[in-house]
Amino acid sequence: MKSSNLGYPRIGEKREWKHALERFWAGELEETAFLQEMKELRLHQLRKQQEIGIDLIPVGDFSFYDHVLDAAFMFGIVPKRFAQQEMSLRTYFDIARGNDTAVAAEMTKWFNTNYHYIVPEWHEAPKLMENRPLRLYEEAKEIGIHGKPVLLGPVTLVKLSKGYESFKGAVEALIPLYEQVLSELEEAAWIQIDEPILATDLSDEEFAVLRAAYTRLRKATNSRLILQTYFDSITRYKEVVKLPVDAVGLDFVHDRGENLLSLQQYGFPQEKYLAAGVIDGRNVWRADLENKQALLEAITVVVPKERVIIQPSASLLHVPVTSKGEALEPILQNALAFADEKLAEVVLLAKGANQAALEASHAALAALSASPVRNQEAVRKAMQNLPAQVERNSPFTERRELQQVRFGLPLLPTTTIGSFPQTAEVRQKRRAWRRGELPDATYQAYIRAEIKKWIEMQEEIGLDVLVHGEFERTDMVEYFGEKLAGFQFTKNGWVQSYGSRCVKPPLIYGDVAFVAPMTVKETLYAQSLVSKPVKGMLTGPITILNWSFVRDDIPRRDVANQIALALREEVEALEDHGIRMIQIDEPALREGLPLKREHWDSYLADAVYAFKLATTAVRDTTQIHTHMCYSNFEDIIEAIAALDADVISIETSRSHGELIAAFETHTYEKGIGLGVYDIHSPRVPKLSEIEHNIARALQVLHPKQIWINPDCGLKTRGIDETVAGLCIMVQAAKRARRQLEAVIQ
Structure with a gap:
């Protein structure tokens, strides 16, 4: 074979x-x-x-940023705001990352993985700019390798895109271009065309378009075609x-x-x-x-x-x-x-x-x-005694009133998602400490100094709810995995998440259990410096699950519930120490959604149960936040409501406010934090852009529901751009708040 x-x-x-x-x-x-x-x-x-x-060695799978962007760029599918630029490497990266005058293209999850792709935007008929697979095939021949060219299939490319008028018309516009690409790959013995969209639920009409497309493509080449x-x-x-x-x-x-x-x-x-x-x-x-x-x-x-x-x-x-x-x-x-x-x-x-x-x-x-690590008796007993129902003590409407009295926040309160810039100095200090070159006391003093500096900066910027900044954390999953039983970490086990962002997923290889408090020390110190509330910051059980390499000898739901039980102890520890805003982030909740709708209900029920297992033991006056990014919320809006979090923060910047449409057709009563500017781009947002996103939300949501925040953590950004972006965000929120207060009065 x-x-x-x-x-x-x-x-x-x-x-x-x-x-x-x-x-x-x-x-x-x-x-x-x-x-x-x-x-x-x-x-x-x-x-x-x-x-x-x-x-059969693949060629064409390599990318400078993202393979979906590669396919779109090859066929001239460029967002209108970049269409006047030369089709150069700079334009390619501008689409992915934005520039001083234009926001980046939307980014979302590649099917049910933790890889993010750049969403192609159509605004005119596609055209073949370069036969990229042919160039890479010829390059491989230079070292004596007659590889297997790999292309993203036309149907998957269109289904993952936006902005086209007709699915059938978009695919038909691409087919002559694919025919040319295939015909020029005449030396290739095999060509792989990826159509992962076939693992989803295509309609009869969509499949007819696919069949017609491949009938034409088959005639364009003598190479053997693998439909992958x-x-x-x-x-x-x-x-x-x-x-x-x-x-x-x-x-x-x-x-x-x-x-x-x-x-x-x-x-x-x-x-x-x-x-x-x-x-x-x-x-x-x-x-x-x-x-x-x-x-x-x-x-x-x-x-x-x-x-x-x-x-x-x-x-x-x-x-x-x-x-x-x-x-x-x-x-x-x-x-x-x-x-x-x-x-x-x-x-x-x-x-x-x-x-x-x-x-x-x-x-x-x-x-x-x-091995003993997979046979922990205490974990087994806890799993056997899981409660059938996990609910907060009181409904949200009652909790909201109690929390407003406790916190006294203004309309459109401002906050951030959690992390602040991990500068080269922060990373260097952490590396030195991990290698034993920096004494523990010296390192802890440095972390406290960073927390203090950024607490003061947040107050100066004018944020209403603060965070400690997460300077002690390498990664939002790795940090918790290092402190829980059942996890192991590698030295070089890196994988790409988006762009140049690489993550090192932990290995969940044993039974997961709480060992000792993980976040209490830093959160309490930050809270001691300020009268405004400071959020405790945790990563949720489904995100830890989906962003790890998970043992495959027991059901994933069991692993999720083991993680949830461990996080529940951390939530209780924070609350016992007086932290009454706790954010449990679940940005990966939707990415684990099965590709077929028939399996959705089971997955979402398990995800909701695990989240609530971790969060529902708190008092009514303790406010539970969660964060989700780059998801199609209309698909899971009922599950989001079922989480029963007091505030959920979402992305509205790269999608230009489109995600707000999910709340036009679904009633949602809880708090919603708007991710009003894109932190994955180095550009500082314009005031008008943030005001547009706030105004869009106010058309759909009650002002008392809305929070204002960036669309994700600020770990990867520079200090100057972070401060500038947050100042503009707070300015936009205050302007909108004054307008609302004037109307209310």
């Missing part, structure tokens, strides 16, 4: 990609040198896959396998067994290849090769071996590069497989795994399963 890969991590073993990007953006690297560094990294990654033994799906089972199996392509790629890991069932029930065309995604491309655990061998045996009952291609279930973009160099305890280290190790598993299965390899993988996972 042939081996294949769908995509390789861009960032490099030591995040060389990230560092080159940020030096280029800072003006420290000329464009020519930047392009050369990126080319060298790209070719290095191709050589690694060749050395591992992959037969991933992240779930395909909804229209019988129709998809009949499409005029040479191979169909299916995910046999995250499909709940449905792809295999369809294969067994309906068969598979004899003339086609099946690209079988049998190695988990989204988690870090070593495969049990005995189970994978059994899966392949079931597949090859239907599809002859010579027509099966072995590959990961999805692009390896979602996992770290390699587990080599990690220094974890052997029982855990031996159970891990990052991108390189997964590709080795793919090759092993394609060639036929020997008995020793089968037994080694099984033994490694069995040893971890039997």
Whole structure:
């Protein structure tokens, strides 16, 4: 059987990609040198896959920022506000990051992952600007690799876009451009076209458009076409396998067994290849090769071996590069497989795994399963005694009045999401402390000084509700994982989240439990400096779950509830120490939503339960906040209401206030914090932009519901731009407040 890969991590073993990007953006690297560094990294990654033994090596999966932006840019799908700029590398990055005169394009989650893509915006007919896959294919040939070009499919590209008048018309406008791209790739033996949208619920009309598109694309090339799906089972199996392509790629890991069932029930065309995604491309655990061998045996009952291609279930973009160099305890280290190790598993299965390899993988996972960290008696007992219902003592209408008396906040109160700039000095001090080069007392004094400085700055800016700034935290999930039992961290387990932003997800490998207070010390110190309320800041159970690599031997809902029980103890500790505003952020709640609506209710019920398990033990006068960013709230508005948080903060800047529309058709009575400016762009927002977002919200929401805040934490921004942005935000809020008070009077 042939081996294949769908995509390789861009960032490099030591995040060389990230560092080159940020030096280029800072003006420290000329464009020519930047392009050369990126080319060298790209070719290095191709050589690694060749050395591992992959037969079909992807080219075109590498990106300077985002593969969806790459596809849109290649076809001239550029937001109108950037259309007058030259189609250059600068324009490409301006679309992603914004500039002094134009806001960045909207950013949202790539299906149900923690990767963010740039949403393409249509304003005129597309046109082919460059055959990017051909350029990268020719580049790979320079080192003797005849790769497999990878393209984002036309239907998925359109479905992920906005601004077009007609879905059918948009796809039909793209097809001649795709035909040209394919025809020019005449030397490529295989071409992979990604259509992950097929794992969602397409209508009959939409599928008819897709069928017509591939009927045309098949005629444009003599290369073999792989129609690649991933992240779930395909909804229209019988129709998809009949499409005029040479191979169909299916995910046999995250499909709940449905792809295999369809294969067994309906068969598979004899003339086609099946690209079988049998190695988990989204988690870090070593495969049990005995189970994978059994899966392949079931597949090859239907599809002859010579027509099966072995590959990961999805692009390896979602996992770290390699587990080599990690220094974890052997029982855990031996159970891990990052991108390189997964590709080795793919090759092993394609060639036929020997008995020793089968037994080694099984033994490694069995040893971890039997370890004490996965068999904590106290956690087991707590899980057996979970309450059937978790509710606040009183309804929101009663709590709201009590909280208003306690806090005495004005209309449109202003606050931030939690973090303030993590300067180079902050990061350097933390690194020195972690390495043992800075005494604990010295480091703690430094953190307190940063907290004090930013408390004073927040008061000077005029914010109504303050935060301590999170200077002690590396990452909103990592920080808590380091303080809870059941977590482990890697040295180089980085993955891309958006742009150059890389995160290092923790490994949830054991039973999760509370050990000691995690946030009380810093929050109490901040509160001691000021009379205004300071929010306690926690990360919610579903976000910790979705932003971690999670053990796969028990249901995810059980892991979420273990985390929730641990967070519940932290919430109670904060409240016992007098902190009466507590924010439990759930920015990843929607990203875990299954791709098929039939599975939504179960996931959302589990998510709501876990959040409430963590938060509902507090007094009525304690105000619970949560934060969600870059989500389609209309999809989950009922679940958001069911969380019963007193205040939820959302994004309204990159979407230009469009998310507010969700509240036009759904009644929502609780507090809503508007993310009125985009913190992912270095530009300082204009007063008029923030005023527009506030005015848009006031058309839909009662003034007493609305809070004003940035759309996310300010960790990645500079000090000057942060202060300038917040000053403008407070100015806009005060102007709107005066206008409202004048009307009320």
